[in-house]
Amino acid sequence: MSETSDEFEHRRYDFTSVNKADYDYVGSDSEEDFSKYLLDRMRQLESRNNLLKEQCDQIESEKRFVESQKLKYEREVRRLQAEIDRLKTVPLVVATIMDVISEEKVLVRSSTGPQFMVNVSQYLNEDSLVPGVKVALNQQTLAIVEVIPTTEDPDVSAMEVLESQDVNYEDIGGLEPQIQELIESVELPLTKPESFERIGITPPKGVLLYGEPGTGKTMLAKAVAHRTDATFIRVVGSELIQKYIGDGAKLVREMFDMARKKSPSIVFIDELDAIASRRLNDTNGADREVQRTLMQLLAEMDGFDNRGDIRIIAATNRLDVLDPAILRPGRFDRIVNVPMPDAEARENIFRIHTRFMSVADDIDYKKLAKLTESASGADLNAIAMEAGMLAVRFDKDSVSMAEFLESVQKVMSKTENKKEVLPEGMFI
Numbered sequence: 001m002s003e004t005s006d007e008f009e010h011r012r013y014d015f016t017s018v019n020k021a022d023y024d025y026v027g028s029d030s031e032e033d034f035s036k037y038l039l040d041r042m043r044q045l046e047s048r049n050n051l052l053k054e055q056c057d058q059i060e061s062e063k064r065f066v067e068s069q070k071l072k073y074e075r076e077v078r079r080l081q082a083e084i085d086r087l088k089t090v091p092l093v094v095a096t097i098m099d100v101i102s103e104e105k106v107l108v109r110s111s112t113g114p115q116f117m118v119n120v121s122q123y124l125n126e127d128s129l130v131p132g133v134k135v136a137l138n139q140q141t142l143a144i145v146e147v148i149p150t151t152e153d154p155d156v157s158a159m160e161v162l163e164s165q166d167v168n169y170e171d172i173g174g175l176e177p178q179i180q181e182l183i184e185s186v187e188l189p190l191t192k193p194e195s196f197e198r199i200g201i202t203p204p205k206g207v208l209l210y211g212e213p214g215t216g217k218t219m220l221a222k223a224v225a226h227r228t229d230a231t232f233i234r235v236v237g238s239e240l241i242q243k244y245i246g247d248g249a250k251l252v253r254e255m256f257d258m259a260r261k262k263s264p265s266i267v268f269i270d271e272l273d274a275i276a277s278r279r280l281n282d283t284n285g286a287d288r289e290v291q292r293t294l295m296q297l298l299a300e301m302d303g304f305d306n307r308g309d310i311r312i313i314a315a316t317n318r319l320d321v322l323d324p325a326i327l328r329p330g331r332f333d334r335i336v337n338v339p340m341p342d343a344e345a346r347e348n349i350f351r352i353h354t355r356f357m358s359v360a361d362d363i364d365y366k367k368l369a370k371l372t373e374s375a376s377g378a379d380l381n382a383i384a385m386e387a388g389m390l391a392v393r394f395d396k397d398s399v400s401m402a403e404f405l406e407s408v409q410k411v412m413s414k415t416e417n418k419k420e421v422l423p424e425g426m427f428i
């Protein structure tokens, strides 16, 4: 029940104006009656105070709901932006590998019919290039630039299922404590379960990685999958909700079935907040759908054995909006912060992303790290790529510091702009 501000002002005035003289004015003279009057007044104010507390709780809870809605729309904007960027890129030609002639030369049949002998990008894992695999070719040079992942079950297309990974711990700059944490809570339970049995402790079922976008959370999960030779099953929370309306819970069930079938496996749930945000009781249809998906996830997590060979890693940018149920013991009982890189980590990340580039001797990595204080790992990768593109544009033999400085300016101004439009503490 709400009260207008005029009514409230009036009550306030009522209270502050109570004194003996006023009471005399209303016609009584007894001290006892005056005390009784004050007692009544105090009770009234207490009950009003309780009412206001309830209203405050209600507003708090509405605020949380609005925050999670805001997050949802921001994610939608980001998704649409990525979609626009994707639509602007030049299309790739799809082809199937017919024969592997050498490490660099492969015979393919394009989807339009003709066969070509093509080159292979050095960044591709050569083990994944086998006859029958679908690949994407650059439209002009016809070089293989991407291996198209195949999912075991075409119905389960919401998930990315990768049998082998090419990310190593060495590819990750900084994050040593986080890597150590994942070794203990995910790698060792898969590779040395007997050590845990001997000591008599049960490893955590799930590990939750949280931190700003582009700080390497997905890389960490992929690197653990690589080290353990586990199947990597990735699902994105927001896609589960937006693309598979009505099927979110079913997909969660299928994902765990797939994880059991292909074990050892690592289930990676990206953007966990999209399915596990705290919400109000009177939810609408869409929110009930999210709730069902979350319930299924909790049921699956509760239903499997800690000592088994399935591990769950989830990632979120917003730890604060998560439903506390998800963080209860036996679910995500390890929470790992993945921070933005410090100067040393930034220097390392630059070195990692320029490893295979032809760079000039004048590159001052320390200076680059200093100039990119608010950059994430993904921004640093973008800077290195952009510098490489500049060198190609100017037909240079190697990338020099001048290209790096120009690309730092370009990428950092974009990053700063993005941060300016977001309120404090909110990252998408």
Ligand SMILES: Nc1ncnc2c1ncn2[C@@H]1O[C@H](COP(=O)(O)OP(=O)(O)OP(=O)(O)O)[C@@H](O)[C@H]1O
Binding pocket: 171, 172, 173, 174, 175, 212, 213, 214, 215, 216, 217, 218, 219, 220, 270, 315, 316, 317, 341, 349, 352, 376, 377, 378, 379, 381
């Ligand atoms: N610590 C790092 N070391 C090396 N490269 C990094 C690091 N962090 C991010 N990157 C680069 O940024 C890219 C994106 O990183 P990743 O997808 O792991 O971030 P994320 O934290 O999962 O982001 P999001 O929250 O947006 O999903 C990586 O492919 C990599 O090129």
